[in-house]
Amino acid sequence: MTREENQQRLEKLKNIVASLPGKPGSYQFYDENHTIIYVGKAKNLKNRVSSYFHKEVDRFKTKILVSKIHDISYTVVNTEEDALLLENSLIKKYNPRYNILLKDGKTYPSICVTKEPYPRIFKTRTINKKFGTFYGPYSHIGTMYAILDVIKKTYKPRTCRLPLTEENIEKGKFKPCLEYHIHNCLGPCINKQTYQEYQESIAQAREILKGNTRELSRKIHDEMLKKAENLQFEEAEALKMKYLALENFCAKSEVVSHTINDVDVFSITDDDGNKNAFINYLHVKNGAINQSFTFEYKRKLDETDQELLLMAILEIRERFESTAKEIIVPFEMEWNIKDAEFFIPQRGDKKKLLELSEMNAKQYKFDRLKQAEKLNPEQKQTRLMKELQQKLQLPKLPYQIECFDNSNISGTDAVAGCVVFKAMKPSKKDYRKYNIKTVTGPDDYASMQEVVRRRYTRMIEEGTPLPDLIITDGGQGQMSVVREVVEGELGLQIPIAGLAKDNRHRTNELLFGNPPQVIGIQTNSELFHVLTRIQDEVHRYAITFHRDKRSKHALHSELDDIQGIGPKTRELILKKLKTVKRIKETDIQQLTEIIGTAKAKIIYDYFHNPLK
Numbered sequence: 001m002t003r004e005e006n007q008q009r010l011e012k013l014k015n016i017v018a019s020l021p022g023k024p025g026s027y028q029f030y031d032e033n034h035t036i037i038y039v040g041k042a043k044n045l046k047n048r049v050s051s052y053f054h055k056e057v058d059r060f061k062t063k064i065l066v067s068k069i070h071d072i073s074y075t076v077v078n079t080e081e082d083a084l085l086l087e088n089s090l091i092k093k094y095n096p097r098y099n100i101l102l103k104d105g106k107t108y109p110s111i112c113v114t115k116e117p118y119p120r121i122f123k124t125r126t127i128n129k130k131f132g133t134f135y136g137p138y139s140h141i142g143t144m145y146a147i148l149d150v151i152k153k154t155y156k157p158r159t160c161r162l163p164l165t166e167e168n169i170e171k172g173k174f175k176p177c178l179e180y181h182i183h184n185c186l187g188p189c190i191n192k193q194t195y196q197e198y199q200e201s202i203a204q205a206r207e208i209l210k211g212n213t214r215e216l217s218r219k220i221h222d223e224m225l226k227k228a229e230n231l232q233f234e235e236a237e238a239l240k241m242k243y244l245a246l247e248n249f250c251a252k253s254e255v256v257s258h259t260i261n262d263v264d265v266f267s268i269t270d271d272d273g274n275k276n277a278f279i280n281y282l283h284v285k286n287g288a289i290n291q292s293f294t295f296e297y298k299r300k301l302d303e304t305d306q307e308l309l310l311m312a313i314l315e316i317r318e319r320f321e322s323t324a325k326e327i328i329v330p331f332e333m334e335w336n337i338k339d340a341e342f343f344i345p346q347r348g349d350k351k352k353l354l355e356l357s358e359m360n361a362k363q364y365k366f367d368r369l370k371q372a373e374k375l376n377p378e379q380k381q382t383r384l385m386k387e388l389q390q391k392l393q394l395p396k397l398p399y400q401i402e403c404f405d406n407s408n409i410s411g412t413d414a415v416a417g418c419v420v421f422k423a424m425k426p427s428k429k430d431y432r433k434y435n436i437k438t439v440t441g442p443d444d445y446a447s448m449q450e451v452v453r454r455r456y457t458r459m460i461e462e463g464t465p466l467p468d469l470i471i472t473d474g475g476q477g478q479m480s481v482v483r484e485v486v487e488g489e490l491g492l493q494i495p496i497a498g499l500a501k502d503n504r505h506r507t508n509e510l511l512f513g514n515p516p517q518v519i520g521i522q523t524n525s526e527l528f529h530v531l532t533r534i535q536d537e538v539h540r541y542a543i544t545f546h547r548d549k550r551s552k553h554a555l556h557s558e559l560d561d562i563q564g565i566g567p568k569t570r571e572l573i574l575k576k577l578k579t580v581k582r583i584k585e586t587d588i589q590q591l592t593e594i595i596g597t598a599k600a601k602i603i604y605d606y607f608h609n610p611l612k
Contacts, residue, residue: 009070014053016072020046023076026086029098030071037068038098038301041087041335043080061301065098081338088314098300100311108293109144110136111209118164118188118195119202121157123148135209143292151208154245155201156186164188166195211285217243260284260349264317264340265328267357268309269365275299278368279312280361282353283322291320294364310335328354381424387527388469391519392512394495398469399423402455403538404482405473406436406447407546414439416451417542420467424530426537433545445481448472452485456492466494473535475500475509476516483514499535507532559583564602569595573603583607 020027025045029038042048052066077083091099114120114132123144127134138144151157158164162174174189186193193201207216224239265282276298283291295316297308310333316322317340325340328350333342345351369383385397392398401421406414414436420427434454439446452470459466470486472478479498486492497519498511510519510531521528559570559580576594577583583591584607591600 010053013069013072017046017050017053020049020074021076022046024078024080024083025074025076026083026090027072027074028090028094029065029069029096030073031068032070034071036090036094036096038065038096039087039090039094041083043083045074045076049074061098065301081336084310084314084335084337088311088318091311092315100297100300100303100308108137109141110134110138111144111148113202113206113209116164117166118158118198120159120161121148121151121202121205122159133206137293138291147208150245151205152184154242155205156184157198157202157205158185158188160185160189162189211283211288211290213286213288215286260353261286262324263326263328263350263353264313264322264324265353265357266309266313266316267330267354267361268305268312269358269361270305271296271365275302277305277308278361278365279309279316280357280364281312281316281320282357282360283320283324284353292360294361296364296368306331306334309333313337328357330354330358378423384424384527384530388531391510391521391527392469392495392497394469396468398495400465400467401469401471401534402467403471403473403534404448404451404455405538405542406444406451407542414442414447415542415546416447417538417545418451418455419534419538419541421534421537431541433541445477448478449481449485452482453489456486456490460490466492468495470494470496471531471534472496472498473538474498475511479511479516499531507535559603562603562606565599569599 022044024043025041027040027042027045027049028036029040031037040048049072052062052069075086077086109123109125110127112120112122112124112132112134115130119132124134136144159179160177164174168174169189169191172190176187176190176192177185179185180187180189180192186197188195188198204216204220207213220239220243224236224243227233227236227239263284265280265284267280269278269280271277276296278294278296280294281291282289293316295312297312299308309329313327313329314337317324323339327337327340327342328345329342331344336342343350345354382397385399388394388398389396399422401424402418403421404416404418406416416434416436418432418434420430422430432455434451436447436450438450456466458464470482472482475498479496483496486494486496495512498516499507500509500511502508508523510521510528511517512519521531559565559574573583573591573595577586583603588600588604591604594600595603
């Protein structure tokens with residue numbers, strides 16, 4: 001599109017906007033093919049649509065949307081609530097490219113009650129309302145099976161596919177099956193259970209599916225007492241079994257006060273680093289949660305949490321056919337919806353419900369993250385690097401991290417180790433060991449400076465890529481001496497962090513900055529575990545090197561000091577004679593038999609030289 005054509009396009013759109021009414025309604029944007037690419041709502045159509053064409057619009061994605069608009073249409077409605085409903089309806093109809101998208105690839109099971117004369121009750125993933133009434137869907141399969149189980153035990157609906165009608169039953173066309181003989185069915189096919197009794201059982205089962213279990217339980221209890229008063233003890237006993245089954249089911253399913261009758265609960269959790277959000281929906285009926293779902297929504301135009309949640313509430317309530325008059329939400333909503341009110345709880349059972357919803361959304365987000373990271377391990381490493389970069393406000397991703405540690409005993413055999421982690425994984429080929437050369441005695445700070453100086457001077461000379469972050473195995477003191485060398489002597493700008501320990505020698509703080517400040521990272525978080533792993537690894541590496549060096553000293557013998565006797569000769573003679581003492585006591589003839597004349601003479605003269 002040329003500049004002139006684009007100018008003509010904008011002029012046309014601005015003329016349309018200028019004629020828009022200042023009333024509530026829904027507006028539609030079209031692309032060059034006259035396909036709807038965005039549907040929006042507005043309390044004031046003219047003000048809302050004109051805002052897209054202001055020069056100060058700073059959302060990048062909104063600018064892209066505006067560049068695609070070639071025509072605008074609108075629909076005026078009477079109220080703001082109608083505008084909201086119309087927008088939702090049009091989005092479902094046209095599925096515009098730039099509108100919020102529900103990422104829902106799952107087909108959850110529902111429970112079907114068929115429309116047959118003698119209805120059946122079963123689970124299904126296929127919804128066809130011509131065949132029956134559907135309850136659900138159920139995100140938690142265990143809950144669905146628990147409901148089916150209590151219905152089966154309490155009301156024993158038929159499971160066969162026989163074409164049962166009152167006429168066919170009266171003609172005796174059917175015979176009882178195994179389910180009748182093992183008491184899983186009351187035998188409506190042979191009129192052992194009358195049509196009226198069967199319909200009453202199905203009606204009560206529907207109440208359970210609707211979530212009215214506690215109310216139904218009270219009715220059965222009252223009826224049981226009446227039967228007992230009338231001395232109808234067999235019928236009272238049957239009602240008692242139903243009552244106990246329902247009470248047991250209520251006790252397992254009830255999680256809030258049963259005074260909360262019919263409430264929807266919504267919460268939203270952002271997907272860190274992505275444009276998606278997770279919205280959890282709970283439906284509470286008579287004190288029990290009978291619906292619990294978490295949906296993933298994809299932002300298209302950087303919509304706010306409020307905009308996203310509002311669209312989700314409309315869509316989810318329509319999907320689950322909710323008519324709850326009260327909707328619990330985590331923050332104020334700009335728009336109202338018909339026949340329901342938003343409520344933000346501050347305390348009590350409703351506040352606990354909101355917290356439960358938020359916990360479910362966060363758990364769903366965590367589970368999705370873990371699944372993705374199993375398929376792509378690099379995703380986890382990148383996430384941890386981004387998290388560390390954000391926590392420390394680093395200029396670039398900390399891909400290469402180096403950590404140092406010293407090891408000595410009272411200054412003897414002083415050594416140091418440097419471990420290198422790349423993408424949060426150990427790069428063992430880059431590990432380095434250092435013998436301390438210029439420091440006498442147990443001076444950890446001076447030893448650390450020597451090692452850091454040697455490490456980065458050599459890397460500069462060789463042109464090796466420098467690390468993105470240095471971590472010291474210690475607190476403020478270690479950070480300070482490392483900074484003196486890195487920044488003061490070598491003039492390098494490498495971020496330096498420190499891992500400090502508590503009184504029990506457990507790592508409990510990450511320090512960063514100058515002067516060092518404690519960085520807020522939970523000690524049970526994944527990132528902190530990775531950092532402590534780096535610290536443990538450098539400690540292990542330095543200690544192992546130190547032990548190896550001490551072991552070599554411990555194995556030193558007098559044979560090592562004899563000029564002209566090499567390792568193979570020492571190994572051969574020790575293998576035969578075992579100890580230095582026996583070598584001293586052995587005559588020259590036996591030594592000659594073992595290692596030859598020349599070397600035998602060297603060893604014999606060394607131990608028997610009167611000048612020694």
